[in-house]
Amino acid sequence: MSYLKPALKHPGLPKNKLGFTRRDYEGSISxxxxxxxxxxxxxxxxxxxxELGIEPHRVAKVSGIGCSSKTPDYFLSASHGFNSVxxxxxxxxxxxxxxxxxxIYLGVSGDGDSASIGIGQFAHLMRRGVNMTYIVENNGxxxxxxGQFSATSDKGSKAKKGAINTDEPIDLVAMALQLGATYVGxxxxxxxxxxxxxxxGALSHQGVALIDCISPCVAFNNHEGSTKSYDYVREHNExxxxxxxxxxxxxxxxxxxxxxxTEVAQHDGSVLRLRKLHEDYDPTDRVAAMNxxxxxKAMGEIVTGLLFVDPDPEDLHASLGTVATPLNQLNDxxxxxxxxxxxxxxxxxx
Amino acid sequence: xxxxxxxxxxxxxKVVDCQWACPAHTPVPEYIRLISAGRYTDAYxxxxxxxxxxxxxxxxxxxxxxxxCRRGRVEDEPVAICRLKRVAADxxxxxxxxxxxIPAQKNGxxxxxxxxxxxxxxxxxxxxxxxxxxxxxxxxAKGGGFMWSQIPRFRLPESxxxxxxxxxxxxxxVTTHYNTRIDSLKGLLAEGYDAVxxxxxxxxxxxxxxxxxxxxxxxxHLGIDWLASVSFEHTTSIGKRVIVLGxxxxxxxxxxxxxxxxxxxxxxxxxxxxxxxKASPWxxxxxxxxxxxxxxxxxxxxxxxxxxxxxxxVFEKVKAEYDDKGRRKLVPSGEPDVTIECDDVLVAIxxxxxxxxxxxxxxxxxxxxxxxxxxxxxxxxxxxxxxFGGDAAFGPKNIIWAVAHGHEAAVSIDKFCQGQDVTExxxxxxxxxxxxxxxxxxxxxxxxxxxxxxxxPHADPSESLRSIKAEVELGYDRELAFKEAQRCLNCDVxxxxxxxxxxxxxxxxxxxxxxxxxxxxxxxxxxxxTALKAPAINKHQALYVADGLKTGRVMVKDEDVCLHCGLCAxxxxxxAWDMQKFFLETAKTTNGAQACLSR
Numbered sequence: 001m002s003y004l005k006p007a008l009k010h011p012g013l014p015k016n017k018l019g020f021t022r023r024d025y026e027g028s029i030s031x032x033x034x035x036x037x038x039x040x041x042x043x044x045x046x047x048x049x050x051e052l053g054i055e056p057h058r059v060a061k062v063s064g065i066g067c068s069s070k071t072p073d074y075f076l077s078a079s080h081g082f083n084s085v086x087x088x089x090x091x092x093x094x095x096x097x098x099x100x101x102x103x104i105y106l107g108v109s110g111d112g113d114s115a116s117i118g119i120g121q122f123a124h125l126m127r128r129g130v131n132m133t134y135i136v137e138n139n140g141x142x143x144x145x146x147g148q149f150s151a152t153s154d155k156g157s158k159a160k161k162g163a164i165n166t167d168e169p170i171d172l173v174a175m176a177l178q179l180g181a182t183y184v185g186x187x188x189x190x191x192x193x194x195x196x197x198x199x200x201g202a203l204s205h206q207g208v209a210l211i212d213c214i215s216p217c218v219a220f221n222n223h224e225g226s227t228k229s230y231d232y233v234r235e236h237n238e239x240x241x242x243x244x245x246x247x248x249x250x251x252x253x254x255x256x257x258x259x260x261x262t263e264v265a266q267h268d269g270s271v272l273r274l275r276k277l278h279e280d281y282d283p284t285d286r287v288a289a290m291n292x293x294x295x296x297k298a299m300g301e302i303v304t305g306l307l308f309v310d311p312d313p314e315d316l317h318a319s320l321g322t323v324a325t326p327l328n329q330l331n332d333x334x335x336x337x338x339x340x341x342x343x344x345x346x347x348x349x350x
Numbered sequence: 351x352x353x354x355x356x357x358x359x360x361x362x363x364k365v366v367d368c369q370w371a372c373p374a375h376t377p378v379p380e381y382i383r384l385i386s387a388g389r390y391t392d393a394y395x396x397x398x399x400x401x402x403x404x405x406x407x408x409x410x411x412x413x414x415x416x417x418x419c420r421r422g423r424v425e426d427e428p429v430a431i432c433r434l435k436r437v438a439a440d441x442x443x444x445x446x447x448x449x450x451x452i453p454a455q456k457n458g459x460x461x462x463x464x465x466x467x468x469x470x471x472x473x474x475x476x477x478x479x480x481x482x483x484x485x486x487x488x489x490x491a492k493g494g495g496f497m498w499s500q501i502p503r504f505r506l507p508e509s510x511x512x513x514x515x516x517x518x519x520x521x522x523x524v525t526t527h528y529n530t531r532i533d534s535l536k537g538l539l540a541e542g543y544d545a546v547x548x549x550x551x552x553x554x555x556x557x558x559x560x561x562x563x564x565x566x567x568x569x570x571h572l573g574i575d576w577l578a579s580v581s582f583e584h585t586t587s588i589g590k591r592v593i594v595l596g597x598x599x600x601x602x603x604x605x606x607x608x609x610x611x612x613x614x615x616x617x618x619x620x621x622x623x624x625x626x627x628k629a630s631p632w633x634x635x636x637x638x639x640x641x642x643x644x645x646x647x648x649x650x651x652x653x654x655x656x657x658x659x660x661x662x663x664v665f666e667k668v669k670a671e672y673d674d675k676g677r678r679k680l681v682p683s684g685e686p687d688v689t690i691e692c693d694d695v696l697v698a699i700x701x702x703x704x705x706x707x708x709x710x711x712x713x714x715x716x717x718x719x720x721x722x723x724x725x726x727x728x729x730x731x732x733x734x735x736x737x738f739g740g741d742a743a744f745g746p747k748n749i750i751w752a753v754a755h756g757h758e759a760a761v762s763i764d765k766f767c768q769g770q771d772v773t774e775x776x777x778x779x780x781x782x783x784x785x786x787x788x789x790x791x792x793x794x795x796x797x798x799x800x801x802x803x804x805x806x807p808h809a810d811p812s813e814s815l816r817s818i819k820a821e822v823e824l825g826y827d828r829e830l831a832f833k834e835a836q837r838c839l840n841c842d843v844x845x846x847x848x849x850x851x852x853x854x855x856x857x858x859x860x861x862x863x864x865x866x867x868x869x870x871x872x873x874x875x876x877x878x879x880t881a882l883k884a885p886a887i888n889k890h891q892a893l894y895v896a897d898g899l900k901t902g903r904v905m906v907k908d909e910d911v912c913l914h915c916g917l918c919a920x921x922x923x924x925x926a927w928d929m930q931k932f933f934l935e936t937a938k939t940t941n942g943a944q945a946c947l948s949r
Contacts, residue, residue, distance in 0.1 A: 001790035002920055006798035006913055008424045010864045010884040023863075034790075035855040035923025043860035190854060218855065218923045230853050234901065 005029050017053040025050045027077040031070070035222075037189030037215030038068055038137050042075045044192050045106070045135075048199040049076060052247070060096060060103045064089040064118060067144055068110030068137035068215075087118025090125035090134075094316070097130050100326035101317055104203060105132035112142050115151035115170045122172070126179035126208055131315040133202040134210045136172055137189075139217040140228035147220030158225025171297070173307060176210040177290050182313035183209035184289075186304045188233050189216065198306060200245040204270040207313025214302065233302060240281040240292075240305040246271040264311045274306060283309055351875045353897045353904070356846075359780040362932040364892060365909050366842045368431055371418035373754035375778075375936045376400040378415055378431055379842040383794065385434055386835040388828070393438035395448055398517075399935070402472050402753050403497070405510040408436025409823065410501055412599075412630060412748040420841050423888070424864065424911050427803040429837045433823075437831040439510070445517075450479040450940050452523040457481035459767045462543040464532050467495020468749045469740030470549035471518050472756020473763065476939045478523030480764060485543070486524060489531035490582075493519055496551050496741075497749060499578035500600065502607045503819040535708045535736070545735045545763045548708075548722075549756070552741035556700040558595065562653030566695075569660035570653070573604045573698030580607050580818065589693025592616045593663055595650060596698035597627035602634065604696040605642045610818040617690065618644045619663075621680060623670055636822065640811060648688055649680065653695070662691040701746045721745060728762040728772045729755060737762055757938050764939045776937035785843055785929045786919075792929055794843050796916040798863075799836040840914045844932045847905055849898035851926035858918035858927055859883065864911045867918060872897065872904040882908055 005026070013021040025046045030039050049059060056078035063069035065086035072081050080103065084092040093107050114122045114136050125134070140153040149157075152172065153165045176184050183205040187195040195213060202209035214233050216222045222229040227236075241262075247270055264272040264284070274283060282288055289308045296303045317324075327335065354361060364370050368378040377396060384393035397404035411432050419428030459482050463470040466488035474484045492498065493515040497506065519526050532538055538546060555572035557563075563570055569589070573596065579585040592613040594605040597620035608616045618637065620627055624646045627634065634644060648665035655661055667685040670678050703721055708714055715723040715732040722731050722738050729737045739755030741747060765772045785793045807824040808814070814822045826834060859867050865884035872878070878893060879886040886893060891910035899905065919927035935941060 002796065002915070002917055004797075005861070005917065006863045006915055007800050008798060008863060008913055010866070010911055011424065012885050012887055013865060014884075022865075030861075030921075033923065034921045035853065035857045037855065039860050039921070040856045043856070190856060192856065216855070218853075222853070230855060231900070 003029055016050050018055060020050065022046060022050045025056060025076055027072070027074040030074045032067060033219045035218035036067070037139065037217070038071050039074070040189040040192065041135065041137055041195070041213055041215055042071050044189075044195045044199055046075045047192070047196050048203060051196070052200055052203060054104060054203070058102075058104055059106055060093075061106045061108060062089050062093040062096065063108040064110075064113035066110040066113045067139075067217075068108055069113055071137070072108055087113050087116070087121055089113065090118065090121035090130075093132055094125060094128065094130050097132060097316070098322060100328060101131065101322075101324065102326050105130070106203070107132055107134045109134065109136050111136060111138045111140060111150045111152040115172060119151070119170070123175065123179055126176050126181045126210065128316045129180060129182065129208045129314060129319070131206055131317070132208060133199065133205070134208065135199070136210070136212050137215045138172070138212055138228070139215050139221055140226070141217050141221040143217045143220055147217070154227040157227045158223070160220050160223055172210065173212045174290065174293060177286060177293075177308055181210045181308075182207035182310035183306075184308040185210070185306045186212045186214070186302070188214045188237060188304060190230055190234065191237070191304075194239060194242070194304060197243040197245050201243060201266075201270070201272050201306065201309075204245065204266055204268045205309070205313065206267045207310065207315050236300060236302045238278070238296060238301040238303050240276075240278040240303060240307065241283060242275040242277060243306045244273040244275075246273050264309055266311065272306065272309060277305070283307060284311065286310075351872060351878050351893065351895050351904075354892070354894050359778060359934055361892065362782075362844050363934050365844060366932065367418040367420050368415035369842070369934065371414045372401075373414065373751045374401045374757065375934065376415075377842065377933060377935065379838055379840050380933065381438060382429070382431070382434055382835045382838040383840065385437055385831055386795065390438050390441035391443045391445060391448070394442040394445060397435055397438060398445070398449075399940075401750060402475055402518075402756070403468060403514045403749065404435050405439035405514050406497055406506060407749060408432060408434075408439050409506050409510070410497070411435070411750050414750070420839055420911065421837060424913065425802065430803055430806065430826075430834050433806050433826060434831060434835055436825050437828075440825050441828065449517055449521065450475075452478050452521050453481045455481060456483055459483065459544040460485065460542070461545045461547065461763060461767070462487065462538055462541070463547045463549060464538070465495055465548070465550035465740070465742070466490070466493035466515075466526065466528070467549055467551050467740055467752060468497060469742075469752035469756040469759070470495070470547060471515060472753045473547050473549065473739065473760045474524045475518045476757060476760030477763060478518070478521070479940050482523065482767070484524045485527060486519065487527045487530050487532050489529065491528050493526060493528070495549075499581050500574055500603065502577065502580065502603050504606070504610065504814060504817070504822050505603070507819070507821055533707050535714070536712050539712070539736075543735075544767050545737065547759055547763065548736065548738045548742050549740045549752070550742050552701045552703045552746045554702045554704040555697065556702055558650060558653075558695070558697045558699065560650045560652055562655055565658060566653045566655040566660035568658070569693060570695045570697060573600045573696050574701060576696055577603055577607060580611065585611070587612045590614045591692040592694045592696065593690055593692045594618045594696045594698060596620065596700070597622055597629055598698060598700075599629045599633050600701075601696075601698035602629045602637045604698050605637055606640055607818060608694075608696065609640050609642060609815055616642050618642060619648050619650075619665060619690070620644065620646050621649050621668070623647060626678075640815060647680070647683070651687060654689070660693065660695065662689055663695065664689050701741075703742060703745060719745070725773070727758065727775065729759045730762055730766070730772055735766060757936065760939050761937060776941075778937050779933075779935040779941055781933040782844070782846075782930045783933075785916075785931055790920050792843075792916050794840050794929070794931070795836075796840070796843075796914070796929075798839065798913050798915050799833070801833055801837055803837065804830050804834045842932050843914050843916070843929050845894075845907065845912065845914070845918060846928045846930045847894070847896045847907070848926050848928070849896045849905065851924045852899055852905065853924055853926075854899060854901055854903070855923060857921040857923065861917045861921040863915065863917065864913055866908045866910070866912045868906045869899070869901075869903045870906060871902075878906060882906060884908070886910060
């Protein structure tokens with residue numbers, strides 16, 4: 001088995017504004033099972049960060065435990081990384097974000113890490129609005145322990161050995177919408193043309209962004225009867241819109257019918273250009289989105305695309321009124337103002 | 351774009367760039383792997399089967415394979431294919447027992463071969479094992495032809511020629527008639543041979559035609575004749591100041607030989623620009639390395655002489671101009687003429703074919719350039735039992751082309767003598783075999799070395815310039831050879847795709863180090879080439895297109911810079927990608943006679 005990817009690359013590989021090729025954003029070779037959807041998500045993250053022209057050292061990738069949480073090793077090897085405790089990525093990431101808001105935070109988790117052991121952490125991160133991109137690599141099974149149903153497995157879906165799931169699934173997209181996430185998308189690892197712009201939009205979003213990415217487990221959840229297999233997702237995928245992330249003000253070149261395109265300007269200057277694929281879908285209306293999702297889920301559809309975006313998000317720093325300078329750039333006298341300052345603070349609270 | 355037709359062997363053959371570019375289609379990656387494995391004798395035999403003169407070619411081949419090598423497209427330089435061939439020859443054990451046996455029982459057919467150069471000797475090698483009574487005629491005292499007379503000993507030692515010529519002429523079935531010049535084809539045909547092969551080369555050098563050349567003729571030598579004379583040791587010295595005219599490999603051999611026979615100020619003068627010279631880049635490099643300047647854009651104008659003695663040459667300085675069609679014209683630059691003093695001039699400005707010994711009334715037709723009219727595939731002339739090959743067929747080329755002609759001519763002669771249709775050509779021997787050994791294991795070494803090309807060790811110039819016979823290149827030792835062999839990308843191990851097994855998980859797309867694989871809606875080729883993950887701009891390289899996927903898309907693989915690392919197949923969960931070794935041996939009369947090795 002190869003444990004190194006050859007350094008030789010395509011001589012015509014394009015370079016981003018920093019002069020890097022996509023290959024400069026790679027990590028070590030994946031040790032996941034061949035055909036794992038997670039590897040496609042890793043490739044999409046590489047593509048997104050490369051296209052955005054982000055210096056790798058400006059990214060902090062944080063994960064928990066599980067197949068999905070292994071993947072930060074497989075992309076952005078020049079970025080900061082923290083492989084935390086099972087289900088605790090949100091709190092570690094929140095802490096890091098509070099200490100240094102200048103980094104771009106990428107949390108990578110799975111359905112077990114986020115919807116089971118870490119569901120409390122997931123919920124609170126969403127409601128606090130930590131400025132980050134939260135990617136759930138959702139395969140509906142516990143792959144590392146050989147394929148038991150996870151908390152996102154659909155009721156009635158069949159395990160590889162034939163058992164039928166009797167529990168209701170947790171829908172992380174619905175939870176995130178309810179808990180106030182300001183950028184919510186769902187995608188499929190087998191559709192990079194949809195996934196890459198979604199990740200790019202999330203990385204440039206200045207609030208909490210969740211991407212629930214269905215990622216088939218080739219070893220344990222890609223059989224008939226599974227609702228997270230390549231074939232099933234392809235058959236039931238209903239994309240509500242097509243997203244282009246526009247960096248700098250590029251004019252609309254294609255001809256669109258009136259009302260067909262919605263543009264959402266983000267704080268960092270990027271523009272999310274959404275082409276409607278479903279009539280009446282308004283991705284800026286949270287309640288309507290929740291209704292739409294519930295209705296279409298009942299119809300057996302897997303609704304994907306950019307489902308909700310708040311063009312004017314607020315993040316945790318804004319609500320806490322924290323200092324803009326990263327703590328590691330502040331001197332001791334600022335960080336530890338002394339007993340007199342403490343006394344003053346206490347007095348103000350009496 | 352239409353799905354790729356894999357039923358014809360030419361698709362995968364073309365992916366093996368080196369083998370495709372080689373006139374004899376030697377299975378290059380196959381022998382390079384054998385060298386890596388230390389199986390030098392086996393590597394030699396793969397070569398011998400295909401190109402007949404591995405030891406000679408490993409030192410002198412024009413190596414069309416190397417500019418074609420895929421490695422040259424992903425990093426600076428191609429694999430040193432040619433010099434690895436020499437490693438096989440240098441390190442092999444006794445191969446006599448493995449050569450195709452010559453039967454004692456003859457088939458009753460007599461064949462005459464004119465010239466004992468590479469094309470004739472190839473015909474002899476291919477026909478003798480079938481029981482033909484082969485007669486080789488050559489005007490010189492030993493076999494080898496131009497390999498012997500034109501290539502200087504410091505590039506190609508005599509022992510190497512003798513050994514490999516001997517494998518053909520000393521094992522029975524072949525009768526050599528050396529020191530025998532054929533003066534009449536009519537006469538030879540009258541001797542009742544069943545077939546005659548003309549492999550006499552292009553034995554006349556073009557002469558220098560400028561004022562003064564006649565008067566100073568004593569010190570103006572035709573390059574190929576002079577080299578022959580040096581090879582036969584009739585010429586052992588030359589003046590201190592020498593001008594070599596011409597920009598081909600013969601000129602390079604002339605100047606380097608002159609350096610060794612007493613030439614102290616040797617310069618090469620060419621009409622064209624340095625870049626457009628016909629000589630191989632490495633031969634130019636070797637000459638310059640020996641202190642020989644190459645002066646370009648100089649056209650001979652006059653030979654200077656006093657009292658019948660050459661004193662120098664005058665050249666007109668020219669520059670290149672290109673017309674609308676891109677054709678080059680050399681026009682006077684207006685700069686003053688250049689005069690170079692010298693004691694001797696060697697003229698290597700081209701060769702011409704000369705067939706004064708072929709009567710024009712025997713039905714053998716020539717074209718307007720004085721070359722025989724031939725069927726390009728069968729090499730048959732307008733006299734049905736006369737065949738041509740090597741430089742005699744289509745003008746000066748090189749050894750490896752001569753060998754390729756020899757194989758084809760042998761097939762033709764065999765068919766002709768057996769009363770079969772000469773134009774019906776036999777198919778090549780083709781094999782495809784999966785290299786899968788385990789879930790992630792291959793029977794070939796799929797690690798890709800990132801080493802740059804290793805230099806072949808050279809003898810110290812102060813030593814090698816002292817003797818015309820001291821070999822300049824020392825060849826790779828085994829350790830260097832192993833490292834260089836590891837640079838080979840194993841392009842013959844093909845990526846073979848089965849659409850019916852593919853689940854479109856993108857595993858192969860994501861892992862491919864050279865972004866060669868894309869799943870996309872089908873389009874016309876030009877559109878498709880720009881729609882891929884990395885643009886497929888090299889149109890000489892095929893796109894491998896497969897349809898039949900569930901999403902209706904097509905799999906497109908750009909063959910251009912594929913490293914054949916097998917990672918696509920390693921990351922494929924369903925075995926839709928397989929690494930299969932493609933082996934192709936061109937049709938020869940001796941196909942199957944040699945036990946197939948390691949396949």
